[in-house]
Amino acid sequence: MTIKTEQPKTVEDIQNWLIDQFAQQLDVEPDDIDVEEPFDNYELDSSKALILLGRLEKWLGKELNPVVMFNYPTIAELSERLGELYL
Template sequence: MSKFIPNSTAKPYYTAEEIQVWLVSHIAELLKVNPDEISITEPLDSYGLDSVQGMLLAAQTGKLLGFQLSPLVLWHYPTIELLSQRLAEELQASESETFEI
C-alpha cells in the first residue's frame, strides 16, 4: 500500500476506487472487523461508527489526501462509494487546502 503515502512535494491524486480501497481497509481496522464485512454501498452509520471514530477517520483521510476534511462530510456523503467519488472529484478540481461542503 505504499502508493497511499502522500508525496510531500506534490498534492496526491487518487482515483475513487483507490480511495474506496483505503477507506474500506481503514474502517475495518477502526471497527476491528474483516474488510470483507464492509460494503461501499452501505451507510457508514450502519457500522456503528461513533463520533470519535468519525473524527479520526476524517482526520486520517484528510492527511492521506493532503487537505483538511470536516467530519461532517461523512454525513453529507454517507457511503464509502459516495464519499470516495466526492473526494476524488475534490482532489481533481481543487487547489485549496480546505475541503468545503
C-alpha cells in the same frame, strides 16, 4: 537527483483506503465491508468519524470539512465526492 512526488489518489484508491480503515476498526476482513452500507451501521459515531477524517486528511494531504462524512454517509458516496472535490 529525482524528487519523488506521490500520484494523485483515484476514487478507487480512496474507496480501498476507507475499506481498509473500516475493516481495521471493526476487526473484519476488507471483503466483509459493504461500500453501500451507511456509516451508522458500522458504529461510526461522531468521535470515530473525526478520527477517521483526520487520518483521511493526512493520507490525502488535503483539509476536509467534517460535514462531508455526514452529507455522503457511505464509503461509495464519500469516495466519489472526494474524487470530485480533490482529484
